[in-house]
Amino acid sequence: MSSRLFRATTIALLGSVLFAGAPAFAETVLHRGNAGEPQTLDQAQTSINIEAFILKDLYEGLTIYDAAGKIIPGAAESWKLSDDGLTYTFKLRDNAKWSDGSPVTAQDFEFSFKRVEDPKTAAKYANILYPIKNAEKVNTGKADIKELGIKAVDDKTVEITLERPTPFFLELLAHQTALPVSKASLDKNGADFVKPGTMVSNGAFKLVSHVPNDSLVVEKNANYWDAANVKLDKVIFYPIDDQAASVRRFEAKEMDLVYNFSADQIERLRGAYKDQVHVSxxxxxxxxxxxxxxxxxxxxxxxxxxxxxxxxxxxxxxxxxxxxxxxxxxxxxxxxxxxxxxxxxxxxxxxxxxxxxxxxxxxxxxxxxxxxxxxxxxxxxxxxxxxxxxxxxxxxxxxxxxxxxxxxxxxxxxxxxxxxxxxxxxxxxxxxxxxxxxxxxxxxxxxxxxxxxxxxxxxxxxxxxxxxxxxxxxxxxxxxxxxxxxxxxxxxxxxxxxxxxxxxLWLVSNRIKGWQDNAANEHLSRFLSVSE
The missing domain is CATH 3.10.105.10 (Dipeptide-binding Protein; Domain 3)
Known part of the structure; x- marks a missing residue:
C-alpha cells in the first residue's frame, strides 16, 4: 500500500470513528411558563396576553415588537405614510412565506382584516382596528364589508386608509388581532385551521402539538423569511396558573421562563437567584x-x-x-x-x-x-x-x-x-x-x-x-x-x-440570552436563545 493511500485510508477510518463517537445534534429548546391555558388560537377571538405570547411566535403581522419593545418591520419590509396622515402603503417581503411554503400575500392581510371586522365573526378585539376607515361601521353592521379601508394593490402591496390620523397605528398592527390568517387554509379547513398539523402560520415557529392544560409545542418554521437568525429549534409553552408550581419547576430547571410568580416570593427569590428575578x-x-x-x-x-x-x-x-x-x-x-x-x-x-x-x-x-x-x-x-x-x-x-x-x-x-x-x-x-x-x-x-x-x-x-x-x-x-x-x-x-x-414579574433563567425587560411586555421567542 502506498504511503499516500495509507494516509488517506487512515484519515477516513479515523473520521468514521470520530463521527460514530460524536453525540447526536441536540435540539435547542426553550421551556416557557405561560400562566394559563389559552382560550383560543384564532386571531379574531383572542383577548388575553397568554394567548398573544403564543400567537406572536406563530404568526407575524405587518409590524412587530423587537426585543426592546420597539416597533420594527415584520411581514412588511417597509411602509410609506401619505402627507395627510391617512393612508399607509405597506410593501410585503418578497420572501415572506407561510409554513406550507406558499407566499404571504397582500390578499391574505385584506382577507384577515375584513374577517375581524365582519359582524359574523364576532371578533372580541375588533375595536383594535377601528382607526381603519369604516371599520366601526362595518363591525356594527352599518356599512358593507367591501367599504373597509384596506385593499391589496398587488400581491405584495397593502394599502390601508384611516378614518383620522392615528399616531399609534403601527403599534395596533403588531397586536395579535392584526395577525394574518392564511385564506387558503381557512377556506380548506374551516374552524380546524387552528389545530396542530393543520395550522398554517407565517411566523418564526409552527404549531406541532397542543395538549390542553399540559403543554403547547411549537417548532422552528423553516419557511420563515428570517429562519437563519432564529436560534431556537423548539419552544414548549406550559399553561400553568399555579404560581407555586411554576416557581418549583423553575428552581428544578424544568422551565427557563416563568411569567407572573407570586409577589410574596420576591425577596426569597432575589436572594437565591439574584438578577434572574425581573420586576419590570x-x-x-x-x-x-x-x-x-x-x-x-x-x-x-x-x-x-x-x-x-x-x-x-x-x-x-x-x-x-x-x-x-x-x-x-x-x-x-x-x-x-x-x-x-x-x-x-x-x-x-x-x-x-x-x-x-x-x-x-x-x-x-x-x-x-x-x-x-x-x-x-x-x-x-x-x-x-x-x-x-x-x-x-x-x-x-x-x-x-x-x-x-x-x-x-x-x-x-x-x-x-x-x-x-x-x-x-x-x-x-x-x-x-x-x-x-x-x-x-x-x-x-x-x-x-x-x-x-x-x-x-x-x-x-x-x-x-x-x-x-x-x-x-x-x-x-x-x-x-x-x-x-x-x-x-x-x-x-x-x-x-x-x-x-x-x-x-418574570423569572428568567441565566441560560436565556437576548432577554430585555420592556414596558410593552413583548418577548418574542425568535429573539431569544438558550445556552448551556
Whole structure:
C-alpha cells in the first residue's frame, strides 16, 4: 500500500470513528411558563396576553415588537405614510412565506382584516382596528364589508386608509388581532385551521402539538423569511396558573421562563437567584369592576364608597411587596402624550378620611349599619396574588361597612370568558395591559359600545360624547384635554375601582440570552436563545 493511500485510508477510518463517537445534534429548546391555558388560537377571538405570547411566535403581522419593545418591520419590509396622515402603503417581503411554503400575500392581510371586522365573526378585539376607515361601521353592521379601508394593490402591496390620523397605528398592527390568517387554509379547513398539523402560520415557529392544560409545542418554521437568525429549534409553552408550581419547576430547571410568580416570593427569590428575578414596570392597571346592571352596584354612591374603603397602600406594600404602586386612575402614568392621569377626587385624602366619607356615602345610599344588608361576591381568576388581594379587600369592606363578602374564582380563561360573554356578577377582578401607549386604549374599555371589555356595562352619554370628540380631534393638546375630562367622569362614577399600577414579574433563567425587560411586555421567542 502506498504511503499516500495509507494516509488517506487512515484519515477516513479515523473520521468514521470520530463521527460514530460524536453525540447526536441536540435540539435547542426553550421551556416557557405561560400562566394559563389559552382560550383560543384564532386571531379574531383572542383577548388575553397568554394567548398573544403564543400567537406572536406563530404568526407575524405587518409590524412587530423587537426585543426592546420597539416597533420594527415584520411581514412588511417597509411602509410609506401619505402627507395627510391617512393612508399607509405597506410593501410585503418578497420572501415572506407561510409554513406550507406558499407566499404571504397582500390578499391574505385584506382577507384577515375584513374577517375581524365582519359582524359574523364576532371578533372580541375588533375595536383594535377601528382607526381603519369604516371599520366601526362595518363591525356594527352599518356599512358593507367591501367599504373597509384596506385593499391589496398587488400581491405584495397593502394599502390601508384611516378614518383620522392615528399616531399609534403601527403599534395596533403588531397586536395579535392584526395577525394574518392564511385564506387558503381557512377556506380548506374551516374552524380546524387552528389545530396542530393543520395550522398554517407565517411566523418564526409552527404549531406541532397542543395538549390542553399540559403543554403547547411549537417548532422552528423553516419557511420563515428570517429562519437563519432564529436560534431556537423548539419552544414548549406550559399553561400553568399555579404560581407555586411554576416557581418549583423553575428552581428544578424544568422551565427557563416563568411569567407572573407570586409577589410574596420576591425577596426569597432575589436572594437565591439574584438578577434572574425581573420586576419590570409596565403600562398596566389592576382594578375591580362593578356590575352596574343591578342594585346596589348601579348606585354611584355605593361604588364610590366601596372604592374609597380599599387601602391601596396596603395592597401595594403588603400583598405585592412594593412591586406595584397604588393607583387612583384607570390610565397608568408614564404616557408622554397624556401626562399626569386624572385621579379620583379622594386620592389626596388619608385612608382614615376616605373611610369616614365612604361610611357616610354608604349610609346615604341606605346600606351598612342601620340600613339594608350589603352582600358582595368578589370574582377573580385563580392566582395567589389575586386571592390575597380579594381576601384583603373583603376584610376592608367587612370592617368598614359590616358587609357580608364571599369570594369565587375560576381559571383565567374561564374568568374572562364569563365577563366577556356578559355573565352577571357583583364585583370582579380585572387587569389591563396597554396594547399601545395611548390613554384611549384604557378609557375605551368603558364605552357603552364596547361589548367585549366593558364588563360592568357602564353607560354614560357624557363620557361617550367626550371620547367621541377625542377621536375627531387632531390637535394633540386638545385631544389630551378631552380624554382627561373623560377620565375625570370615569373616576367620579367609579364603574371600575383602580387599585394598582402594575409591574410584570418574570423569572428568567441565566441560560436565556437576548432577554430585555420592556414596558410593552413583548418577548418574542425568535429573539431569544438558550445556552448551556
Amino acid at each position: 414596570p409596565t403600562l398596566a392597571t389592576y382594578y375591580y369592576v362593578f356590575d352596574g346592571r343591578e342594585a346596589p352596584f348601579n348606585d354611584v354612591r355605593v361604588r364610590r364608597a366601596l372604592s374609597m374603603a380599599v387601602d391601596r397602600d396596603f395592597l401595594a406594600k403588603k400583598i405585592y411587596s412594593g412591586s406595584q404602586l397604588p393607583a387612583y386612575s384607570l390610565v397608568p402614568p408614564g404616557m408622554a402624550t397624556y401626562g399626569e392621569p386624572s385621579k379620583a377626587d379622594f386620592a389626596g385624602l388619608s385612608q382614615l378620611d376616605r373611610e369616614d366619607k365612604a361610611i357616610a356615602l354608604m349610609k346615604e345610599a341606605g346600606y351598612g349599619e342601620g340600613g339594608k344588608p350589603l352582600n358582595i361576591e368578589i370574582r377573580y381568576n385563580t392566582n395567589p396574588n389575586h386571592e390575597r388581594v380579594a381576601t384583603a379587600v373583603a376584610d376592608m369592606w367587612k370592617n368598614t361597612f359590616g358587609a357580608k363578602v364571599t369570594m369565587s374564582n375560576l381559571d383565567v380563561s374561564s374568568h374572562y370568558a364569563y365577563l366577556q360573554e356578559g355573565g352577571k356578577f357583583n364585583v370582579a377582578r380585572a387587569g389591563w395591559v396597554a396594547d399601545y401607549a395611548d390613554p384611549e386604549n384604557f378609557l375605551a374599555l368603558n364605552l357603552s359600545t364596547n361589548k367585549t371589555f366593558n364588563y360592568g356595562h357602564y353607560d354614560s352619554k357624557e363620557f361617550d360624547d367626550l371620547m367621541k370628540k377625542s377621536y375627531a380631534e387632531t390637535d394633540p393638546a386638545a385631544r389630551s384635554k378631552l380624554m382627561h375630562d373623560a377620565e375625570t367622569i370615569l373616576m367620579r362614577d367609579q364603574p371600575i375601582a383602580p387599585f394598582l399600577t402594575q409591574a410584570d
